[in-house]
Amino acid sequence: MLVAAAVCPCPPLLVPELASGAAPELDGLREACDTALRAVLAAAPDLLWVVGPGAEHGAFEDGGTGSFAPYGVDLAVTLGLGDPAEPLPGSLCVGAWLLDRAGWAGPAKGLAVPDYLEPELCAANGVRLAGSADRVGLLVLGEGSARRGLKAPGYLDERAEGFDAVAARGLAGADSGGELAGLDDELAFELMASGRAPWQVLAGAAADPATGPLDARLHYQDAPYGVGYFVADWTRAG
Template sequence: MLVAAAVCPCPPLLVPDVAVGAAPELDAARAACTDALGVLAASRPDLLVVVGPAEESGRGPHPEGTRGSFSGFGVDLDVCLGRPDAARANPDGASVNPDAAGASADASERELPTSLAVAAWLLERTGWSDAPVEGLGVGESLETERCIQAGEHIGGRAGRVAVLVMGDASACRTLKAPGYLDERAADFDAEAARALGAADVAALKALDTSLAYELKAAGRAPWQVLAGAAEGAGLGGALLYDDAPYGVGYLVAAWS
């Protein structure tokens, strides 16, 4: 059963080594992420599942010990999801449901997608050692029903399951945003922020898949995986951060 969740954004700039000048405008977001991961640790989970958006090559399960890199961003920095030796101990990979995530079941010899690499950095930064860790990369356009199915599977993976959900809101909040300005973006992000802050499972399930895709809101699918995992868990939520410093909505929330 799901006992806690943390929702964090996943821009590589969240990692100071990637950001020129360490992007001080993201200091508040980093601090909020640390607080959210503290809620996960306090829940004393038996298993932590990290869920984030991924391109096709990164979709599906990523076992503990899978490595990621920020070399594609010009930085010589590698990270590891959980215990470095765990992949050798469990060569068949994670047990999260790859079919529900719309991906191949082959989890071996793959690098973490960027969203899960950022998550791995957050976990290393906070010294996570509270429970085994598994990862799941999901497609940005994955249908709501399949997201919910993946979440339901995750929620049943252990007696006490925690989820770290990575994903950004819209990328269309300003003229200089990656997706340019879209007048619908602010309202979409406001509803997502409200739903995440209130742990409103029904509202997360009701997010418009097509609109989210048009607004480049990569967090929509991971948030709906969370909704599937949280059904019936009775968790309460708190919104810890809500801003769009680069025209991209970044949200941090904690559920317990």
């Protein structure tokens, strides 16, 4: 059963060592991520899943390892407490770093979801994760549109702000109105929104009848560098 979830973006610049002199620019974002993860840890999950965008659809066992060496910094990370397992994709490396920063000391597994994964399959993944332990926590990674300005990675698209507004409503309301579940996968692809599939996994996990109502808090909503970043936490009501 899902007891709590944190939603965070996963740009490598979130790791201060990679941001170098620009690190202070994202201090507020890091603090928001810390706040969201504290809510998840306070819910005392038995198992924590890290869900993030990836080139291929696949699960990663407790003990997955990764490195930020491709970004020029020799910094290694480990997901969970298990024996060293298969290498993690970049988004899950950021997730492992966030969990270590938050002080998580329990088992953790990873799930990579590609941008081509249909909404129905994302939701089915979420239901499966929610049923994987008595008390399940999620760290859900991904961004909104990367086309929020002229200097954005994908240049400006006038549809981007509206897409991100819908995502923000869904995150702020624990998807009570179905905003996340209803995000269009083709539009998300065109807007370079890497969070669409992970957010729909979260929506599927939260829709599990055993979960009950969830309280949501949106801690951060901005588009530095022309990319939509959101931080939220969902915790089981009561």
